[in-house]
Amino acid sequence: MFDFESFFRQFLYDPKSPLLFNNGFFVFFFAVFMSAYYLLRNNFPARKYLFCFFSLYFFYKASGIFVVFVILSAIVDYFLSNAIYRQKNKRKKKWLLICSIVFNLGLLVYFKYTNFFIATCNEILQTHFNPLNILLPVGISFYTFENLSYTIDVYRGQFVPVRKFTDYLLFLSFFPKLVMGPIVRASDFIPQINKPFEISENDFAKGFYLIVSGLFKKLIISDFITQNFVDYIFDDPSRYTGLECLFAVYGYAVVIYCDFSGYSDVAIGIAKWLGFTIPVNFKSPYQSKNITEFWRRWHISLSTWLRDYLYIPFGGNRKGVVRTYINLMLTMLLGGLWHGASWNFIAWGGLHGLALAFHKIWKQKTEKLFRTVHNTFFINALSVLVTFHFVCFCWIFFKAADFTIAGDMIHQIFHDFDLSVFGAFFNNYKPVLGLMLLAYLLHSIPDDFADKITGKLKKLPLVYYIGIFLMFVLLYGFFKSSEPVMPIYLRF
Amino acid sequence: MNANRRVLLFVVYATIIYLIASVVAAALDWRWMPARRINLISDITQHYRVEESTENDSLSNSDTTSLLPIAIPLKDKVSNFNLYHKAHFITNFNVDTNSVALERFIKKIYELKNGIKTKIRIAYFGDSMIEGDLLTQTLRKLLQQMFGGYGVGFVPITSQVAQFRTTVTDNYSGGWQEENFKTDGVKDHLYLSGHVFHGDGDWVQMKDQTVKDTTAILLKNLLCGYVSHPVNIMVNNSSLAIHPDKIFNCIPLDKSKSTSIKLSVADPALPVYGISFESESGIVLDNYSFRGITGIEFSRIDSSFLSAINAENPYDLIIFQYGVNLLFRPYDKKFNWYANALMPVIKKIKTCFPESDFLLVSTADRAFRYGGQYQSAIGIDSLVKVQALLAYESGSSFYNQFETMGGTNSIVEWAAKNPSWANKDYVHPNFRGAEILGQYFFQAILTDYEKYVRNKK
Structure with a gap:
């Protein structure tokens, strides 16, 4: 029998069944996305918003509330990278880069390595700190590296930062690679965002x-x-x-x-x-x-x-x-x-x-x-x-x-x-x-x-x-x- | 030509066909498993239940001509079979749950606790669940701490897990000939461990790692079978002449503060079982693990040999923990045949160790993958019930390990813990889980003991 409650629950994040490519839900997700993407293919801004929305929704279905960290780090790195680019003073430029590195690595280290450091500390120094109840946000290892390479490339003068925030958000949240990579470089990816949707046989x-x-x-x-x-x-x-x-x-x-x-x-x-x-x-x-x-x-x-x-x-x-x-x-x-x-x-x-x-x-x-x-x-x-x-x-x-x-x-x-x-x-x-x-x-x-x-x-x-x-x-x-x-x- | 339309058409057509097929399959309630597992709408139409999948029931053992009907027997007014459900509790099915279950054993440990120097032997029989001294090392340690005694108890010459057992360091030469429950045509008696060894110029060196008190005098006894002529063995590089002329012999090798011993055997006629490390008085707990068995294998050991063991080393408590190896097929639910096969074994052991209490421990939880998800074996409740019935009918006590570890799906939860308490074979608690089980078991014995103390007052 059709179960309405289960039907609506499908749209919410379920920690027991996070979204992956092999979920039945992904088949529908992709079909709806593909249809809308095709319809909006020639309207670049709308197409981008659609893509960002579906990517973030994919991430929400894969890891729940942790989606805010993708958005937060996109905002921070978008502003920092632009500030680095505009800053002419080398010293200040460097400080901005350090801010970006500390922010990105800080998030990664906190979520991924805090308990490891506590355990190591307890073992070596015979301390008795209790491990913290921290869950690892899905994909954080991947998008942290993407953020870092982006701001470092901007700092090195190898890359002009994007002017539109949605371009950066899409680069970071692009759903096919968000959870398990590959780690994409901005210089490879961003030029493709505003190209016509053309693929060969x-x-x-x-x-x-x-x-x-x-x-x-x-x-x-x-x-x-x-x-x-x-x-x-x-x-x-x-x-x-x-x-x-x-x-x-x-x-x-x-x-x-x-x-x-x-x-x-x-x-x-x-x-x-x-x-x-x-x-x-x-x-x-x-x-x-x-x-x-x-x-x-x-x-x-x-x-x-x-x-x-x-x-x-x-x-x-x-x-x-x-x-x-x-x-x-x-x-x-x-x-x-x-x-x-x-x-x-x-x-x-x-x-x-x-x-x-x-x-x-x-x-x-x-x-x-x-x-x-x-x-x-x-x-x-x-x-x-x-x-x-x-x-x-x-x-x-x-x-x-x-x-x-x-x-x-x-x-x-x-x-x-x-x-x-x-x-x-x-x-x-x-x-x-x-x-x-x-x-x-x-x-x-x-x-x-x-x-x-x-x-x-x-x-x-x-x-x-x-x-x-x-x-x-x-x-x-x-x-x-x-x-x-x-x-x-x-x-x- | 731009193929983006092709992508769209592929995705839309494939999704529509897939969806229609899924709806049709769901509407027709098509039970073909591969189709059910990939049904796109299964999450919103049906919830797979393990109970539905009984199509393989015919695979289960058809030998159901039971002597022991699986109905709740009402033996008399003072017993209650349903007590077997109770977790963290040793029951002899007495409705008065304030009465002591392991009467003789508890009385003896009470005396030991109150200053009477006596040796109390416990034999813990089990399968791979206690291999490597898992569970038993915790139980032994806690019992010895509470009631006294030290020493690791019986140690076989070698075992598959000798290198991993942390309570004993065991080094040995490679030539020992070993026979066991799985060997055909064994001439000598197999010991309670299910093994017998023969050395031809072979040696073994063992160190008891459980004894931390360097002033404690530790007895090291050789356990061996009959040989028609006197034999010279080497103990710590000194020669010792022995003549094991009984069918089972317990020969003192050394009595000293040393926790290690080296034994060399040159005569292959001597059936060697192992060495026992024990104190003069207090708790001795022997681990008799044999992987992959169900307990029925003890029918291979005859009564006269068991009685001979009892004459040398009488046990006060025999614990019998099997069952997980009966659950090797996911859909088996009928285990009456097991009751029929095991009952004579239990009766024989009880007869041959007349002074001992007998405690039957149920299987722990084990899971299978049903429809892509690990869940407790569907037969586990009926197996635990059959095991409880065996205890009930044979006048033994029962301890429900399955309920104690958390009941249905507990092994799945244990394997998912971080750090895990169980292996991902969904059968074996690991050393962390086994320690928990050992602590639970000790607590259950302690509960029984406290009842005795209370009743005495």
Whole structure:
């Protein structure tokens, strides 16, 4: 029976079911938005207001009252950036920039790191401060970085601040990327706001491919492997054999990639359909032959942000060899902390920092030695394998709730590894292993494959697109209602 | 050509078709699960209930030829079966809830508390819920603090979680041959732990991490089976000749302030069970965990062996906590067959340990994913009831761990806490959750104890 009360409640924020791309509500949201956007496509100001309204409403449905922080930080940064631009006095200019940095980082630090600092303080100084009841506003890590890059670019004279507030609000709140990125640069985005709504056949096909493949990665592969395998092994590795733990790490490598890149792909795809181009965020990162290359392929919008707004301001490689390595380490440690408020993330960033430094030295020392053998298949495959396993090793710290669990995981893999249980393991986890294999196969597809697919897709009539989409929805239904895979004991 | 119209048409057509399909499916009350999970209007038309999904009931065990009908039996006027619902409470189903449930055990701990030097043994049997001394380490610590005694109790030679058990440090050589409940054709008797070990030039070194008092004298006893000839073993690098000629033997190895011991066994004929760390008097609590079992496995241990154990190490309280491994299929609701299978086991144990009180502990909560959402297993109420019935019919006491931890969906809440109290397998409370359960259990014993003290006055 139709339930009016439930119907009206759908329009309000529900903490138990925040809005994401996979909610039924999003289908209606997008259909209504798309229709209105199309109608107003030639009226640029109206189109912008519409976009801002829907973006903020999306954010409200995703995180409730925290939407005020997006608006507040848009107002503050809009005025500060304009003040920085107009200010001719260098000293005052700098103070305005510092105000912006303190405001933006202050919000982020308060919401994300207060309890971490309290816990650390209690641990080191034996104090007894109670943790505060702070909820983390969704997307704050992303829009804080966007605000910062904007005011810093204005300060550096690389960017003329927007004159209309709505332009800035739309840049910050643009709903496809608000919750989980990518981190968009104003210089890429803002020039696109006041352009005619024009997209090519190729854009349409590419957008469709990105949306459907992104949803497939996030909702089918990642969610299934997480719920049916990775989560419970990572919760208590001591209950499982080394073989299960090792596969849980491989599983998590798939999960984190599919989760993150899947969401980015959907965001980029939707943006494409609305006439906005957002740069690619993941380029098959597990195909990297070394760790430096990995960071050029993994979460590119973050790694370039860290490079431009941390590493280079620290001095980059301009202040001597030792400082270069210190800067690299600092950047990666802070980059780790950005992912979450715990020592595990700092350790994860630290390990990557060490590896990047090691690779820098290695490259310098061995360049001549390996000049002749560098491009053989064997060396390439070995490099990919070593890089992948190092990245996987670091994921242990990223995923584990604390160092004890990370230690247990490593202990089980290295000290309790028993191949004789493989048969039972395989039998129980067949669906999970199948999806993992599929994910790795999809990942190994060459980078230009998407272009080939979209080249073929764009010739199809619309009815095929609708058919493919509905089939995907049905597939999602199958996975959502599938029997869970239960853990089993392989040894007694 | 501008394809923006194509985007619009795609979005509008796809939404309309999807919406029509959803309305039709809802109107026809189509119960096909994949379609229900993606129905666009499900949030405003229907609320999925777990109870509806009983289509897989046929999967549940069809062996319902029960000797124990699941109706509330009224044995006599002084007992009330429904007391099994009560959380934080140990019941022997006596309507007088001021009477003591664990009569003999509570009397003994009262005497211990009042200066009578006596050793009180508790055997805590369980599955993976108590693996690694979880729950029992808290209960042991609290009981020993309150009533006296120290020592970690029984420790098997090795276990799957030996490296993670914090109450004992356990190092051992790699050659120990191990047989257990899951091994076919075991020749020797399996101990209460469900294991037996044979060493051929193998050693084990254990350190009891629970004893903090450096002046305390700690007994270290070897628990082993029968061997036809005298055997030389090495204890802390000194040779010791022993002749375990009974089917079960408890051989003192060391009595000193040291909390650690090293044992080497060269003769594979000797069935070794483990080492017990205990004080001269006070509480000794043995953890007998075996993952994945339901308790029925104890039918493999014969009465004469159980009686021999009782002769050497008589127990005052036997706690029996299983059940979660019966809930391995989401839609199982009938567990009468379990009552039939377990009743003889309980009777056998009660007969072989005649001086002991017997306390049956219900399963804790466990959840499955029903329609994309984790909820308590739909069979959990009927399982707890069957377990209570087993206690009731066998004249044992009962402790409802499921209700004590919070009842329906508590495991989901525990897993969602920050920091969490349970793992995301929605089966196992983690060390934080197990500590809470241990504290609850201790409080329930204390409540029983206080009733005894009150009644005595």
